């Protein structure tokens with residue numbers, strides 16, 4: 599049986615150091631939920647609190663209505679997969695998967711039948727009698743996944759399970775993990791510092807920094823309407839441009855350093871002359887070969903043709919440097935040294951106040967079960 603997880607006002611300290619101050623979060627039953635953030639932000643710490651390997655200094659952790667704060671890890675009925683393959687090197691694939699079942703009391707199942715079912719699920723049934731040293735990294739992680747799932751855990755916790763694999767295998771394995779999680783329907787918390795991986799697998803992502811959830815929402819909403827400048831730059835690539843708010847004749851403009859003015863229809867009301875930061879992803883900017891009156895002028899420093907798209911690195915007249923991605927056209931690459939004009943897609947780019955918080959409408963923070971029920 600899968601459960602929902604509820605965390606309220608969590609606190610974690612290591613000695614004098616407070617790692618997590620006051621963190622609250624619900625994870626829905628069956629959801630694929632990802633903790634994403636830079637190294638040291640507290641992802642693993644939080645995961646280990648849920649697993650029972652870390653003490654909890656404050657707040658409540660519940661699986662459905664059961665308080666688990668001081669429950670032993672074995673009693674929490676959790677399946678875990680770590681980055682370094684946690685499978686036993688001296689046991690065959692089959693024995694590895696059987697191991698969990700044999701050590702699980704009160705699970706009245708046919709061990710052989712159940713093991714076969716999970717070997718098949720993760721597609722390692724063809725190597726059931728092989729020893730782990732004769733498996734590839736991806737196959738080893740499949741075995742680790744089967745071993746975690748065969749005991750029918752209530753929750754699956756995964757800590758950077760793909761980080762020892764090469765780039766191509768990572769992409770392949772994240773699809774495998776997502777498919778199997780869907781098929782089994784188990785509540786899953788996944789830790790990664792790889793934003794693309796997080797977007798590919800998750801129903802919802804919590805972006806963390808310094809023990810705080812800065813934005814928790816669906817991958818699409820986090821990418822398109824990030825809650826603050828940190829989230830905008832951590833998820834995908836964002837160019838940051840300085841500007842100010844100008845109010846003229848009942849219209850609110852954003853004026854860039856060179857005087858280029860645009861209107862953001864989805865922007866909240868701000869103060870005249872207020873300083874703002876615009877974050878624009880490389881695909882949210884357009885390069886014009888002809889020098890135009892409206893826009894920001896710049897000189898192309900480098901053009902990198904990558905097939906479908908061409909990346910332009912541009913020095914702007916505002917002394918800012920940016921990267922633009924444009925769909926490649928036949929014979930149309932703009933050469934380094936060329937003068938261009940840049941315009942901005944105001945439907946997609948975001949505006950942030952001086953303290954870094956979003957000034958856009960439509961920023962969703964979905965941390966409670968009620969919000970998640972409505973949004974997912």
Ligand SMILES: Nc1ncnc2c1ncn2[C@@H]1O[C@H](COP(=O)(O)OP(=O)(O)OP(=O)(O)O)[C@@H](O)[C@H]1O
Nearest residue numbers: 612617635636637638639640641642643644790791
């Ligand atoms: N056992 C410990 N004792 C003291 N400090 C610790 C301990 N474990 C972690 N920390 C500290 O807690 C903070 C959060 O660490 P944590 O491992 O949770 O980060 P993370 O986001 O998972 O990073 P990474 O992606 O590098 O694993 C770090 O500053 C780390 O140094």
